Amino acid sequence: MCKILELMPGGDALLLRAGVGWKPGLVGTATVGTELGSQAGYTLKVSNSVVVDDLSTETRFSGPSLLREHGVVSGASVIIAGMDGRAYGVLGAHTSRHMRFSRIDVEFLHSVANLVASAIHRNRALERQELLIHELRHRVGNLLSLITSLFNNSARSASSIAELEEKFQARVMSLSRAHSMILEAGWRATSLRGVVDAVLEPYLERIGIEGGDVRVSADNAVALSLALHELATNAAKYGALSTPDGWLTLRWSKRRDGDRILLAVNWHEEGGPTISAPSQSGFGSKLVTTVIERQLNGELKADYLESGLRLHFEIPVV
Ligand SMILES: Nc1ncnc2c1ncn2[C@@H]1O[C@H](COP(=O)(O)OP(=O)(O)OP(=O)(O)O)[C@@H](O)[C@H]1O
Numbered sequence: 140m141c142k143i144l145e146l147m148p149g150g151d152a153l154l155l156r157a158g159v160g161w162k163p164g165l166v167g168t169a170t171v172g173t174e175l176g177s178q179a180g181y182t183l184k185v186s187n188s189v190v191v192d193d194l195s196t197e198t199r200f201s202g203p204s205l206l207r208e209h210g211v212v213s214g215a216s217v218i219i220a221g222m223d224g225r226a227y228g229v230l231g232a233h234t235s236r237h238m239r240f241s242r243i244d245v246e247f248l249h250s251v252a253n254l255v256a257s258a259i260h261r262n263r264a265l266e267r268q269e270l271l272i273h274e275l276r277h278r279v280g281n282l283l284s285l286i287t288s289l290f291n292n293s294a295r296s297a298s299s300i301a302e303l304e305e306k307f308q309a310r311v312m313s314l315s316r317a318h319s320m321i322l323e324a325g326w327r328a329t330s331l332r333g334v335v336d337a338v339l340e341p342y343l344e345r346i347g348i349e350g351g352d353v354r355v356s357a358d359n360a361v362a363l364s365l366a367l368h369e370l371a372t373n374a375a376k377y378g379a380l381s382t383p384d385g386w387l388t389l390r391w392s393k394r395r396d397g398d399r400i401l402l403a404v405n406w407h408e409e410g411g412p413t414i415s416a417p418s419q420s421g422f423g424s425k426l427v428t429t430v431i432e433r434q435l436n437g438e439l440k441a442d443y444l445e446s447g448l449r450l451h452f453e454i455p456v457v
């Protein structure tokens with residue numbers, strides 16, 4: 140009898156993934172515990188090959204019911220290496236008659252285990268690739284509809300082709316900088332500071348940034364980059380960044396609110412022109428509100444003080 144046992148997530152059980160010589164219905168369903176009672180569990184524990192001369196007189200482990208029910212007498216088992224330094228499982232060969240497994244038999248088993256390990260490795264890499272392609276298709280679709288929507292809205296609020304060109308290009312460029320930064324991080328959680336630096340790059344000399352090492356999901360980072368870009372463009376057009384003496388302070392911190400963690404962000408402009416609350420909003424401020432309140436489930440408060448815009452928003456983060 141021969142078997143490949145796969146270590147299940149959690150590490151408490153091994154599944155009979157493949158094998159020959161076992162009663163019908165067991166391959167794919169039967170499990171063996173990893174506790175020291177089983178030969179496979181013992182193999183994993185000692186991290187070495189294990190040879191059993193006679194299971195009935197074995198003292199290192201009692202032998203699981205799978206082996207006993209098949210009248211197993213002798214056997215040998217070796218570890219099948221996994222991808223991340225963790226074992227994939229155990230390869231075992233067993234006989235119902237007494238047989239002495241030699242060193243060469245065990246070496247042969249090791250070679251088979253290595254072949255099995257590399258086949259599993261290749262299969263998993265293929266699976267991961269398929270998953271990535273699926274994910275990519277989804278992301279490209281999202282990105283294209285975002286760009287289409289940015290274009291339509293920029294066109295609706297622009298009074299000339301030149302204005303449309305300038306605004307749309309700036310929006311896409313900022314999005315592209317944020318994307319590059321998030322992609323470099325492997326599209327995983329990204330540092331908020333990195334997003335801020337990427338989007339506000341043209342104005343960094345005029346911004347005081349105060350915030351700890353907060354991480355945001357890749358999707359939230361893209362959403363935040365859109366909002367930050369609109370805020371910065373407005374500051375450069377109408378607010379603190381439109382005059383040489385103006386200054387922007389960007390401050391963030393995390394706080395607990397019941398079972399949620401909120402990221403609180405303050406955007407304070409000062410030293411710029413005297414301003415007042417606008418009588419009507421354009422696409423930029425609508426986009427900021429949509430991103431913070433609808434996309435990121437947050438709350439936003441904007442105060443147009445004479446000394447400059449003061450904006451505060453909070454969004455739930457993990
Ligand atoms: N930081 C700011 N300081 C002073 N006024 C501001 C500031 N941000 C926005 N405003 C005022 O709010 C108005 C609306 O801004 P909003 O971003 O919605 O539209 P816009 O900038 O005029 O056009 P768009 O963003 O579509 O290019 C602006 O016209 C301006 O009067």
Ligand SMILES: [Mg+2]
Nearest residue numbers: 373421423424
């Ligand atoms: Mg604007």
